[in-house]
Every structure is written in C-alpha cells, then in structure tokens.
Amino acid sequence: MKFARFSLPARIISYIWLGGLAVCVLFPIAWLTLSVFKDSNAIVGDPFAFPTHFSLDNIVEAWQQGDFGRLYLNSALITIISVTGILIIEGAAAYAFARMKFTGMAILFAIFVAGQLVPSQVIVLPSALQVSALGLSDTLLALILQYLSWAPFAILFLRAAFLAVPRELEEAARIDGAGVFTILTRIVLPMTRSAFATVGTIYALWIWNDFLFPLVYLQSSENFTIPLGLAQFQGSFTTYWGYLVGAIFVSVWPPLLVYGLLNRQLQDRLSFAGSKG
Amino acid sequence: MALSAPLPVVRARRASQKRAAARTTWQAYALIAPAGILYTLFQLVPIVGAFVLSFTSWNGINLGRITFTGFDNYVRLVQDEQFWQSALHNVVFAALVFVFMTFGSFLIAAIIHAGIRGGAFFRIVFFAPVVISSVAVAMLAIFFFSPSQGLINEILRTIGLGGLAQPWLGSNEWALPSVAATYILQNFGFSMILFLSALSQVNDEMCEAAEVDGASQGRILWGIVLPSIRPIASVVVLLGFINSFRLFDTVYVMTGGGPFHASDTIVTYLYRTAFGGNQVGYASAIGVALFVILGVIAVVQLRLTRERGES
Numbered sequence: 001m002k003f004a005r006f007s008l009p010a011r012i013i014s015y016i017w018l019g020g021l022a023v024c025v026l027f028p029i030a031w032l033t034l035s036v037f038k039d040s041n042a043i044v045g046d047p048f049a050f051p052t053h054f055s056l057d058n059i060v061e062a063w064q065q066g067d068f069g070r071l072y073l074n075s076a077l078i079t080i081i082s083v084t085g086i087l088i089i090e091g092a093a094a095y096a097f098a099r100m101k102f103t104g105m106a107i108l109f110a111i112f113v114a115g116q117l118v119p120s121q122v123i124v125l126p127s128a129l130q131v132s133a134l135g136l137s138d139t140l141l142a143l144i145l146q147y148l149s150w151a152p153f154a155i156l157f158l159r160a161a162f163l164a165v166p167r168e169l170e171e172a173a174r175i176d177g178a179g180v181f182t183i184l185t186r187i188v189l190p191m192t193r194s195a196f197a198t199v200g201t202i203y204a205l206w207i208w209n210d211f212l213f214p215l216v217y218l219q220s221s222e223n224f225t226i227p228l229g230l231a232q233f234q235g236s237f238t239t240y241w242g243y244l245v246g247a248i249f250v251s252v253w254p255p256l257l258v259y260g261l262l263n264r265q266l267q268d269r270l271s272f273a274g275s276k277g
Numbered sequence: 278m279a280l281s282a283p284l285p286v287v288r289a290r291r292a293s294q295k296r297a298a299a300r301t302t303w304q305a306y307a308l309i310a311p312a313g314i315l316y317t318l319f320q321l322v323p324i325v326g327a328f329v330l331s332f333t334s335w336n337g338i339n340l341g342r343i344t345f346t347g348f349d350n351y352v353r354l355v356q357d358e359q360f361w362q363s364a365l366h367n368v369v370f371a372a373l374v375f376v377f378m379t380f381g382s383f384l385i386a387a388i389i390h391a392g393i394r395g396g397a398f399f400r401i402v403f404f405a406p407v408v409i410s411s412v413a414v415a416m417l418a419i420f421f422f423s424p425s426q427g428l429i430n431e432i433l434r435t436i437g438l439g440g441l442a443q444p445w446l447g448s449n450e451w452a453l454p455s456v457a458a459t460y461i462l463q464n465f466g467f468s469m470i471l472f473l474s475a476l477s478q479v480n481d482e483m484c485e486a487a488e489v490d491g492a493s494q495g496r497i498l499w500g501i502v503l504p505s506i507r508p509i510a511s512v513v514v515l516l517g518f519i520n521s522f523r524l525f526d527t528v529y530v531m532t533g534g535g536p537f538h539a540s541d542t543i544v545t546y547l548y549r550t551a552f553g554g555n556q557v558g559y560a561s562a563i564g565v566a567l568f569v570i571l572g573v574i575a576v577v578q579l580r581l582t583r584e585r586g587e588s
Contacts (some may be wrong), residue, residue, distance in 0.1 A: 026402060
C-alpha cells in the first residue's frame, strides 16, 4: 500500500483523523503541564488561559502532601525486586522446560500455561484473605510475592526464546568441556538477551501501573505505590484542584520522560512480544 | 558371534546415561521449583479458594461463621439483575472497544504503514498514554468530563455548541461511553503497534502486483493485507474482548460504577460486593462467573480463527 495512491478524500480524511487523535492525546498532557503552574482558582475559572506567573506551589504541595518521595521509593523497590526475581525464577523454569526431559514435564507446563487464562481479578479476593492469613497484609513483601507468581507469560515467552537457540551450539560447548554454568553465561543468555529485555519491560509496566493488588493488599499510606497514592488524592482534595493537578503531574511526567528517551526500543520490544503472545 | 548380552562397555554407558537422565530430572525439578512453589501458593491456591468460597456464605472476617450453602450463590447470581446489568455494560464496552479501538487502530496502523507524512510522530504520540498509569489517565479525564467546570463542556460552549453540554460522568447514558472513550484513547496505541509490527511482515510484492493490476487501495487492504495478518489480528481482537471484561481501574476511578450502577462492570460489582458488602462467598461466585465468561470467549475466538484458517 502507498499513501500517495490513496484517493484524495481518503488522504484528507486520514490527515484529519490522525491529526485529531494526536490533538486528543497531546492536549490533555499540554493542559496538565500548563495548569500545574496556576493556582486552583485559575485552573477552574479560566482553564484555557496561559499561566500568568509560573508557580511551583502545586507540584511542591502535591509532592509533600502525597509523600511522593515515599511512593516513588515503594514503586521502584517493588518493581525492581519483582522484575529481577521474575527474570531469574521464571527464566530458570523456562530453561528447564525448553532444554530438559523429565517426568511430568507436559503436565507441569500445561498447568503453568493454563494460568494465562485466569484473570487476576478472579483471584484478588481469595488472595487478599490468604495474605492476611499468612500475616502479610499491608506489606510490600505480599505484593512482591504476588508479582513473582505471575509466571505464565514469562515462562511461555522465555521458553520460546530458549528453544530458538540452536541445540548444536550448546552440545559443541559441552563436548569442549564447558560446564552448565559456562554454557548458560557464555552462550544461552547472550543469545536470549533481547527476550529477557522484552519480558522485563512488559512486567515493569504491568507492575509499576498495577492498581488492583495494592488496593486490596495495602492499608497504611507509608506502603502505598504511585497509582494507589495518587488515587487517594481524588477523595481528599476534590475541592482543591491545584493539588490534584500537581499529583497527576508528578505521577505522569517521569514515566513519559523515560518513554521519550526509550520510545523506539520500548515499542519494538512490546510489538515483538505481542506478535508472539 | 551372537551378542545376546550387551558388552560390558555398552552396559556401563547405558547405566551412565540413565544416571545422567536422573540427574537432569533432578536439575529440572530444582530449576522449576521456585517458580512452581510461588505459582502454586499465590495463583493456584487462590483459584481453588475462589471456587470453594463460591459455595459458601461468609463475611470474610470471622472464620468460625463460614457456612456451606451449596449452589445458593449461583442461584442468586442467575437472578441478580445488577450482575446482568454489569455484564451487559461489559458487552457494550467490548463492542465500543472492538469498533473504535481494535478496528480503528488497524486502519490507523495501515495508514501509517502506507507512509502518511508524520507517521513516526503519530506512532510516538499514540503510544505515549500506554506507559502512563490508568489511574492517572482516569483522574485527568475527570477534569475534562466534569459537568460545571469540565473542559469538554467549556469547549462546547466556546464553539457555540453549549446545547450538547452534558453532565457526562453523572448521566445515566453518558457515564459508560465517557469511560470507554478514556480507556480507548489511552490504549489504542498498544493495538496499533501490534498491527504495525504485523504489517511490516506483509509481502509487499503481492500488494505491488495487485496495484499494477489496477486494484484499489481499499481492495488491497481487504483482500491481501488483512488476510495475511490474520493471526495477529485475532490476537488483538481477543485481547480487546478479554480486557473489556476485566475492566476495573478506569471505571473505579472515574465513576466508581455510578451513577446508580449506570457504569458498573463485573469487576467493580465484584469489588464492591466483596469489600463494601463483605459478601465474600457471593463475590467469589461472581469471580468464577467472570472466569467462565473469559474461558468461553477464548474458546469461541480460537474456534473461529481456526475454522477460517482452514477454509
């Protein structure tokens, strides 16, 4: 297909449609970014006006009221520990499924894959009860354990990546006297690096943005993650829109900046994953 | 010379192979064990728990007051108008997502792939909201849909269409479409890049040959491009349906299911029943129903794609 060969009306409609959508996406972000410098009255009273003076009050107030330093620390800790753990634990299992023959392999694999069909919304209630029975309610550990058990996608995806490594390479290394560890670190892992990066990226997004499990697991605000801490603002500052805008601003821009820096890799990885999933 | 018994060397090698096999088996179990234990504890146990609890009546607090009630919860579920209303909202939502998000993002991907000017820019912009948390997007959307001070009504009034101004999230008819619009605007970029990656693998020569034969761009899109990306298209369609039925964050933040349940979905209803109403048994039955619905969607979708693929 060539855009130049589209009929004239089709080309005009395409530009209007995509341009309009781009405005729909960019305008809220631009509005947020400008409004954050205005006081509450100006945000509500004259929402489209350019800020007359640039005040950082909303950002500073929201950061302090919401304890965003703590929220970022919690979210970062949970995401880093969980994603690292997932790559190691699920990677090890995926390697066994890809390369070893053992009794019960087919059944074990089927059980892992079946989990892909169970939405987290179904297990959230019994799992909240379980977490409190284990004495883990209101802890970051409970969240990390939950995320570490999100195995199906990682195992499916990493197993496929391991299967794509030619067996002969590993066997040749073994004949040359290389041990399991050497084969893993010198041959297998370098060849599957991009698959690990993909899985890491996807899980980081899922975990960073997860709202449901923090909502049911956590009670005290010093344990909150960013989505949960942000949601608290909605109830407590409904009348003071400046804080709300400030809170949204500080939750939205850091991920957007990371995306701005890495957008190409991110898109390639995710679309690659989607085509396999 | 008859070799009725294996030579000692062969026997020794077989024994060592057996030992090696046993060793790999143990190595394999050791490698799978951490994943298996965590998965069993925090996924399988809760799943079984959901099934078991769905046959009980329990407030979720006092373990001594848990009673088995057989199929009572399911009988209630079948007769529960509020559940069916919520499920219907999921169906409406899924239809909106299919038309505007799945199909829409296919066309958008095709336009970008065909080489519209600024394609790289559109790609980056459309995908940006995907990386933001759905809570933040939903909260930002509240500013736009708010009735008196909301930006959408403000814009409508400014351009002289004040008659179209609505209480959006506070209105029975518009609450769900407003949530859907927010959700779609945030997530269509993800479907778009899945389609784009599929389109980049389409055989260009076939398209060119068809162009030489005088086929219109529309015919090429339907006749050549769509059939050749069918596997990914079916994945994107399935994802759209499944996510429509799992919908929670956006609704919870924007409307909480209101006004008067006008935007309730299965999961917001489940959440309220469990944590607001303390009806753990009944909420578990709702969860099991959701599981069954998703299973049916996946199976139907799989059948449909398979049949089409064979014909």
